[in-house]
Amino acid sequence: MIALVDCNNFYVSCERVFQPSLEGKPVGILSNNDGCIIARSEEIKKLGVAMGTPYFKIPDLIKQHNIKILSSNYALYGDMSRRVMQVLGRFTPTMEVYSIDECFLDLSGFSQDLTTYSNTIAKTVKQGTGIPVSIGIAPTKTLAKLANKLAKKGIAGNGSVLVWNTLAEPDKLLATLPVKELWGISSGLGKRLNRIRIDNVLALKQANIQLIRKQFGVVLERMVRELNEIPCIPLEMIAPKRKQILTSRSFGTRLSTLPELRAAVSVFATRSAEKLRSQNLCTQTLCVFIHTSPFALDKPSYNNAITISLDQPTQDTGLLIRTALAGLERIYRPGYEYQRAGILLPDLMPNGMQQLSLFQDDSNDNPKSERLMTVLDAINHAHGRHSIRYASQGLSARWQMRQQLKSPAYTTRWECLPIVTIN
């Protein structure tokens, strides 16, 4: 049996742990750059605010209902997530951290009553971290996801826990669920399924497996089998190695000039190199891209990207910056208002295993670069990110993301530690 533990309204719950006054009130969390609402409390959902609603489109609603809006605080969410996972780790040796707010636990072979056990898990997480969770338990991941959703919505189970096999008539329930509710079915697949008269989960479960394979491919075939309690998606206990690293941002204000874009791209390249080193990886390839806004239909649009192969794999910030800027020069066109840029490293490998270049005569530089990067990382770790930097990163913050409503990094910066006063 597999349990899916999912934190309820995770980002909102993290904020509420440190601002209990937000409890019971409508709360929304914004995407980076304070763009859209990407996490919602139950109260704001009830007011009809959909996932992904642009923030600037609902000022009246916010005022009228006194909705509390916050910028994303990923330092906080990341740390709270780590704590939740740590508590969950006490309950089973085999678990897969699936996302920042979800975790699969392998409960097969447990002799206890799973409902009781799961209630204990939920209670312990709440007590240890302040975060409320819902738990769905079933023979496959797909069904565990579904059970979790039903528990959360209060359709079945005891409010926060649902063990699939305790349902008297699961098929009756499946028949009431639209196929789009399933993990792995988005609107695209959902519409195609509806066209062949598969509109609820039961219909999909009973669909002809050969036909599904032929028309929709192996992904949906696996899903149908999982609905029939045949596990096809294994638990991944060891996180697989990263396959790519992406660093990109929308700008706080549109950028038109090359110098400003150069500064932004330098910062993204620097961040990418830091990510490489922190995961002990290096890259053989760098891709740099720039976009105008897809929403500015009245203005000329331009999207371009360039992929550059390096002579040999590297994790050196200076080399990645030089490469990225050379790429930028080639794709930059004047006369556009750029909204976003980024660096993609699509071809990663473990550091120390790279194939050296046959023709490079300065390969002795490698130890030097390594020492420099170690010092750089140590200084920036001790004194804060960007304490020392490459000149090309510049000093202007004009393009930095907007994050005007961000709460303090309560758990990751000493200056932000909450202070408790006892009267």
Added chain:
DNA sequence: TCTGGGGTCCTAGGACCC
């Protein structure tokens, strides 16, 4: 004025091998 960021997997088609 204002619309996120970071990932994975699958498939089809092209290029190549013997």
Added chain:
DNA sequence: TCTGGGGTCCTAGGACCC
């Protein structure tokens, strides 16, 4: 009249996830 059979690797694009 008539021109094989069986592979691998890479890439771009689409679909999906949180």
